Amino acid sequence: xxxxxxxxxxxxxxxxxxxxxxxxxxxxxxxxxxxxxxxxxxxxxxxxxxxxxxxxxxxxxxxxxxxxxxxxxxxxxxxxxxxxxxxxxxxxxxxxxxxxxxxxxxxxxxxxxxxxxxxxxxxxxxxxxxx
Amino acid sequence: xxxxxxxxxxxxxxxxxxxxxxxxxxxxxxxxxxxxxxxxxxxxxxxxxxxxxxxxxxxxxxxxxxxxxxxxxxxxxxxxxxxxxxxxxxxxxxxxxxxxxxxxxxxxxxxxxxxxxxxxxxxxxxxxxxxxxxxxxxxxxxxxxxxxxxxxxxxxxxxxxxxxxxxxxxxxxxxxxxxxxxxxxxxxxxxxxxxxxxxxxxxxxxxxxxxxxxxxxxxxxxxxxxxxxxxxxxxxxxxxxxxxxxxxxxxxxxxxxxxxxxxxxxxxxxxxxxxxxxxxxxxxxxxxxxxxxxxxxxxxxxxxxxxxxxxxxxxxxxxxxxxxxxxxxxxxxxxxxxxxxxxxxxxxxxxxxxxxxxxxxxxxxxxxxxxxxxxxxxxxxxxxxxxxxxxxxxxxxxxxxxxxxxxxxxxxxxxxxxxxxxxxxxxxxxxxxxxxxxxxxxxxxxxxxxxxxxxxxxxxxxxxxxxxxxxxxxxxxxxxxxxxxxxxxxxxxxxxxxxxxxxxxxxxxxxxxxxxxxxxxxxxxxxxxxxxxxxxxxxxxxxxxxxxxxxxxxxxxxxxxxxxxxxxxxxxxxxxxxxxxxxxxxxxxxxxxxxxxxxxxxxxxxxxxxxxxxxxxxxxxxxxxxxxxxxxxxxxxxxxxxxxxxxxxxxxxxxxxxxxxxxxxxxxxxxxxxxxxxxxxxxxxxxxxxxxxxxxxxxxxxxxxxxxxxxxxx
Numbered sequence: 106x107x108x109x110x111x112x113x114x115x116x117x118x119x120x121x122x123x124x125x126x127x128x129x130x131x132x133x134x135x136x137x138x139x140x141x142x143x144x145x146x147x148x149x150x151x152x153x154x155x156x157x158x159x160x161x162x163x164x165x166x167x168x169x170x171x172x173x174x175x176x177x178x179x180x181x182x183x184x185x186x187x188x189x190x191x192x193x194x195x196x197x198x199x200x201x202x203x204x205x206x207x208x209x210x211x212x213x214x215x216x217x218x219x220x221x222x223x224x225x226x227x228x229x230x231x232x233x234x235x236x
Numbered sequence: 237x238x239x240x241x242x243x244x245x246x247x248x249x250x251x252x253x254x255x256x257x258x259x260x261x262x263x264x265x266x267x268x269x270x271x272x273x274x275x276x277x278x279x280x281x282x283x284x285x286x287x288x289x290x291x292x293x294x295x296x297x298x299x300x301x302x303x304x305x306x307x308x309x310x311x312x313x314x315x316x317x318x319x320x321x322x323x324x325x326x327x328x329x330x331x332x333x334x335x336x337x338x339x340x341x342x343x344x345x346x347x348x349x350x351x352x353x354x355x356x357x358x359x360x361x362x363x364x365x366x367x368x369x370x371x372x373x374x375x376x377x378x379x380x381x382x383x384x385x386x387x388x389x390x391x392x393x394x395x396x397x398x399x400x401x402x403x404x405x406x407x408x409x410x411x412x413x414x415x416x417x418x419x420x421x422x423x424x425x426x427x428x429x430x431x432x433x434x435x436x437x438x439x440x441x442x443x444x445x446x447x448x449x450x451x452x453x454x455x456x457x458x459x460x461x462x463x464x465x466x467x468x469x470x471x472x473x474x475x476x477x478x479x480x481x482x483x484x485x486x487x488x489x490x491x492x493x494x495x496x497x498x499x500x501x502x503x504x505x506x507x508x509x510x511x512x513x514x515x516x517x518x519x520x521x522x523x524x525x526x527x528x529x530x531x532x533x534x535x536x537x538x539x540x541x542x543x544x545x546x547x548x549x550x551x552x553x554x555x556x557x558x559x560x561x562x563x564x565x566x567x568x569x570x571x572x573x574x575x576x577x578x579x580x581x582x583x584x585x586x587x588x589x590x591x592x593x594x595x596x597x598x599x600x601x602x603x604x605x606x607x608x609x610x611x612x613x614x615x616x617x618x619x620x621x622x623x624x625x626x627x628x629x630x631x632x633x634x635x636x637x638x639x640x641x642x643x644x645x646x647x648x649x650x651x652x653x654x655x656x657x658x659x660x661x662x663x664x665x666x667x668x669x670x671x672x673x674x675x676x677x678x679x680x681x682x683x684x685x686x687x688x689x690x691x692x693x694x695x696x697x698x699x700x701x702x703x704x705x706x707x708x709x710x711x712x713x714x715x716x717x718x719x720x721x722x723x724x725x726x727x728x729x730x731x732x733x734x735x736x737x738x739x740x741x742x743x744x745x746x747x748x749x750x751x752x753x754x755x756x757x758x759x760x761x762x763x764x765x766x767x768x769x770x771x772x773x774x775x776x777x778x779x780x781x782x783x784x785x786x787x788x789x790x791x792x793x794x795x796x797x798x799x800x801x802x803x804x805x806x807x808x809x810x811x812x813x814x815x816x817x818x819x820x821x822x823x824x825x826x827x828x829x830x831x832x833x834x835x836x837x838x839x840x841x842x843x844x845x846x847x848x849x850x851x852x853x854x855x856x857x858x859x860x861x862x863x864x865x866x867x868x869x870x871x872x873x874x875x876x877x878x879x880x881x882x883x884x885x886x887x888x889x890x891x892x893x894x895x896x897x898x899x900x901x902x903x904x905x906x907x908x909x910x911x912x913x914x915x916x917x918x919x920x921x922x923x924x925x926x927x928x929x930x931x932x933x934x935x936x937x938x939x940x941x942x943x944x945x946x947x948x949x950x
Contacts, residue, residue, distance in 0.1 A: 127253040128285070158274055159256055161281040162340045190271040194278045198343035 109134050111141050117218055118142065118180075119211075121153040131167040138171060142178045149218035150175050153211050155186030165200040172204040181206065181221045185214030238310075239300040239381045242388060246284055246315075247293045248408070250401060255296045256281040259311065261391060262298055265384050266309055267373040276309070276367055279347040282340035283313050283363050291315025291361055300376050306368045307376055308350065313363040319355045327353065460518050467511045469903045472924045473832045474504040480839050513646040516576075517629060520653040525573075526908060527657065529681075532567040534598050534607065535560075537575060541596070545582055554589060556582070559597035564607060568681045573654045577662065580647040581611035581674045589615030589671070605679055606660060612673040618666040626664065627652040651676070702726045702816065705746040707737035708781070713801070717750065720805045726812055734763045741773055745942070748815055750808075752801070753782045777815055824940075825866035826850040827857040827883065828901070833924065837870060837901065840936055854878035858886055861893045868919075868943045873902045881914075888917055897943040901936075919943045 109130065112119040118141055120134070138150065152168070154160070160168075172182040185208040187195070195202075206221075208214035241262060244255050260277035268276065280296070287294040294315030301308045320326070326341050341363075345351040350366030369376065392399070478501035481489060489497060519525045538558045545556055567574070578596070585594045592614030601608050618626060629649040648662075651674075655662040659679045666672035704726050706717050714730045721728045729746065731737035740746070749767070753760040767773045780798045797811060824841060828834045829852045838848055849866060851857050855878055861869060869887070873880035880902075887893045900914055903924035914921055920939040 125253050125257065128249055158260065159277050159281055161256075161278045161285070162343055163281075163285060188274075190274040193271055194274050194347065197275065197346050198278060198282075199346060200343070 109137075111138060113141075113145055113147070114215075116146075116148040116222060117215070118145065118147045118150045119153070120151065121156075121211075123156050126157060126159070126164055128163055131164060135167060135171055135174070139174050139178060142175055142180050147180050148222040149180050150182040151211065151214045151218055152182065152184045153186045153214070154184060154191075155188065155210070158188070158191065160187075160191050160195055160200075162198060162200060165195060165198070165202060168205055169202050172202075172206070176204065181218060183208050183214040183217050185209065185211050237301070237303045239376065239378050241298040241300065241381060241385060243298070244296045245293075245405075246287050246296060246313075248405070249288065252281060252284045252288055254401060255284040258298065258388070261388065262384070263309065263367075265387060266300070266376065267370050268309070268367070269370070272367065275347040276311075276365075279344040279365055280311055282344040283311075283365060286340055286363075287313050287315045287317075287361075290320065291317030294360075300369070300381060301366070305371055305375055308366045309369050310350070310364060310366045313365075314360065315362075316360040319357045319359050319361050320353075321357055323353055323355050456518075460515060468508065469830065469833075469924070471504055471508045471511065472903055473830075473836065475501065475508060476836045476924075477832070478504065480836065485839055510646075513650060516650050517646050517653070520650070520657065525657060527570040527573070528908070529568055529570055532569055532571040532574065534564050534567065537571065537578070538596065538598075541575065541578060541582065544579070545586070548583075548586060552586075553591045554586070555593040556586075557593060557595050559595065561598045564598060564600060565680055567607060567678060569658050569678055573658060574676075574678060577651045577654050577676050578609060578611065580651045581609075581676070584647060584674070585611055585613035585615060585672070589613040592671070601677065606677045607680060609676040609678065610673055612671065614671040617668040617670050617672050618664065619668045623664055623666060627662065702747040702812070703729055703744055704812065705729045705731060705737060705740055705744075705749045707731045707734060707749060708752040709733065710752070713752070713781075716802070717808075720803075720808055724809065725816075734760065737763075741776075745773075746776060748812060749776055749778045750781050750803075751778055753780055779811065822867040823847045823849060823864060825857065825860055825864070825869045826871075827854065827869060827880075828852065828872040830872065833872065833901075837936070841940075854880065854883040857883055858890075858893075861887055861896060862890065865892075866896060868940065869896055869898045870901050871898055872924075873900065873904050884914075884917055899939050899943060 109120060109122055109124065112121075118138065120138065124130070141147070142150065150171070152171070154168075157164075168184055172184075175182045182204075183206045184202075187207060206217060208217050242258060244258060245251065246255060256277045259280035260273045263273040263276045284296060287296070291313075292315065294313060294317070297312040297314075299310050299312070301310045320341075323341075327345065341353070344363075344365060348365045349368050350364065352364040353361070354363075355361040392402075478497050480486070481497045482494065482501060516525075538561065542556070542558050549556055582594065582596065594614075595612045596610070597612075598607055598609045600606075627648050629646055652662050655676055655678070659681065660677040662677070663675045664672055665675070702725055704717075704721065706714060706728055708714060708717075709732055711732070714728075714732070718728050718730075726747065729740050729744070731740055737749070737751075751760065751764070753764075764778065767776070767778060777797075781801050781803055782798075783801045799807065824846045826834050826837050826848060828837070828850075831852070834850050834852070838850065841848060849860055849864060851860060857869070857871070860866070871880060871883065880900075884898060884900075887896065887898065897919040898917065899920050899922060900918050901922045901924060906914070906921070911921065919942060922935055922939060
């Protein structure tokens with residue numbers, strides 16, 4: 106069974122989706138992620154979908170749900186690395202991702218998260234490139 | 237024209253991913269731009285999910301449509317689900333799904349060039365997605381499609397995950413089938429268990445039924461043996477008493493009275509016969525009848541039948557003939573039951589024959605394995621259609637003249653059953669108005685054991701009641717004595733050696749022994765001494781017939797007489813007569829709780845010079861026996877405060893009464909075991925159930941004489 110690894114980076118959780126996303130895997134990710142947020146008291150979540158080619162309505166909804174849920178748990182979610190073709194498709198599909206912040210790549214995504222986390226930005230001086 | 241590429245089943249969630257991957261791959265091969273590839277795979281993903289989630293699974297068919305440019309890459313989805321109820325609304329965009337779940341359809345339409353949806357409640361759903369294939373690759377031909385399919389297969393093989401997916405699917409399918417089979421098995425198992433429970437319950441019921449049946453059978457058996465006693469006792473009283481009246485033992489009857497008593501006698505006789513028939517049939521049915529096989533001489537059988545039916549022919553214009561049986565072997569069978577069959581046949585023939593004759597014959601069958609008895613009459617005959625049922629119980633034919641032939645209708649059915657019991661069959665040949673012939677096929681059968689008794693047990697030979705034992709080595713002497721004693725009241729038992737003589741003496745007490753003292757190998761004198769010292773034989777008179785002049789020695793040994801050979805007939809008969817007549821006044825004790833039976837017995841014994849003591853009580857009987865020392869005791873197997881068997885036991889235990897001969901006179905039907913136990917202790921067993929009073933009187937007198945003979949010699 107595929108699993109998607111969830112990495113901890115300071116106060117943030119980093120997820121990079123490298124496998125073909127199917128529905129059960131998406132739901133599983135959603136469960137694991139929320140648990141990890143609670144456990145690690147993470148301030149932000151970064152989801153890298155640069156390898157994902159298909160974002161359909163289910164996937165879109167899942168991303169939206171994750172963002173909403175982590176917000177409720179006190180963590181902001183940023184989705185980074187959406188491909189141009191995927192972006193086109195998302196728009197044409199009529200998907201809107203109201204709660205989801207997006208960033209061009211992981212770097213800017215992390216920056217966004219740090220900024221959102223406010224006081225803790227650079228607080229402990231452990232900035233790293235996740236890739 | 238449609239060029240089919242691939243046809244994929246959507247059954248599991250992973251299939252959605254697979255379908256969308258195939259869609260992207262095919263789109264790529266068909267020359268779609270990267271963006272279009274993602275559009276197509278996204279749209280396919282949407283519809284495939286719908287097919288899986290709402291349609292419960294279905295198929296996705298990938299084809300290339302169109303003979304000319306522009307061609308279309310088309311994907312058809314079909315499912316057999318419940319259909320989409322508000323498809324129109326969804327497509328018009330008016331539909332707002334709170335979950336956003338159904339926006340997939342709209343999105344897919346927007347992503348593709350062509351979209352068509354067919355759905356209806358209960359009809360399933362089919363969706364057509366189409367996108368125009370870019371021209372730059374030129375016309376897609378079927379050859380190109382084949383290449384494409386090849387490439388697809390290659391790519392599938394290169395992906396181990398895909399391989400696993402396919403295997404997985406097969407496995408899942410196999411598992412599903414297995415589960416179904418298991419369910420079937422489980423169901424069958426349950427059914428079997430139910431059936432089993434039913435069978436067990438049935439067995440239980442059967443067991444119960446069997447127990448009930450056994451109980452019912454036991455009840456029936458005890459009922460029968462009880463009835464045989466209770467019914468017969470009063471009937472026998474009536475028969476015997478009326479016989480006494482008719483014998484005018486207590487004075488003459490008026491003519492009218494005699495007629496009336498005769499009717500009473502006849503009616504009681506008839507009733508007694510019916511009761512016997514019923515009991516016989518019941519006993520046969522219950523398997524209670526046991527065979528007592530012994531050697532049976534047909535000549536003797538015929539002669540006793542002849543004697544029995546003789547009185548019944550009086551006043552009839554009817555002849556009863558017994559063909560002299562010739563060259564027939566001895567039968568080894570139950571004489572009583574064979575006689576009963578023939579008796580029934582003959583009395584039947586007598587009933588239905590007004591005039592003419594009845595012929596009884598016997599001959600050997602062709603196979604020589606059985607003897608065929610035939611009773612032919614010239615009576616009214618039996619119609620063909622009735623012949624099959626006359627052997628059934630309670631069958632009486634309508635054409636029988638009403639009043640004359642009453643009966644239970646059991647006679648022939650008893651014959652049939654008895655015949656079967658003896659290992660044979662019975663049958664009938666008849667034509668209406670001309671007469672009937674009844675047959676009994678009885679197997680000859682050799683005796684199972686070689687040992688046959690020299691003198692049949694309980695054989696009270698009425699015509700020659702006085703046995704005379706001749707012990708002599710010389711055959712000529714035996715022949716001579718036999719001639720002497722022919723046609724007299726004596727019958728001779730021949731022993732050619734002292735050893736044979738001893739064997740006879742174990743079984744019977746002769747009136748006299750005629751002994752030749754000159755035995756070559758044995759010492760006759762020591763045998764004589766033995767005879768005279770043994771209390772059992774001491775009283776038997778011994779006549780020495782010898783050529784040796786040993787008279788003095790003989791008489792000194794308390795011999796009855798001595799005679800030098802050859803004896804004359806006159807001398808022998810005279811001698812025997814004096815021995816016979818040596819009957820002094822005797823005391824007889826009658827023990828019977830039935831007053832009427834005591835009365836009958838007393839009546840029968842009244843002519844003789846007997847002193848009669850009587851009692852109904854067993855205890856009193858014991859006292860009387862000891863105090864009065866009767867010469868003979870007649871005893872019923874009474875059921876007073878002390879039972880008959882116990883009385884008998886006590887009599888034989890007491891030294892003062894042990895020697896008194898006891899005669900059992902009972903109406904109880906004794907089984908062979910009881911009979912044997914009694915035989916050891918008593919002189920004779922008489923049945924109160926004997927057919928006629930005349931036979932009863934004869935029986936009693938004969939037995940009494942037998943007992944007296946034993947007494948005389950003391």
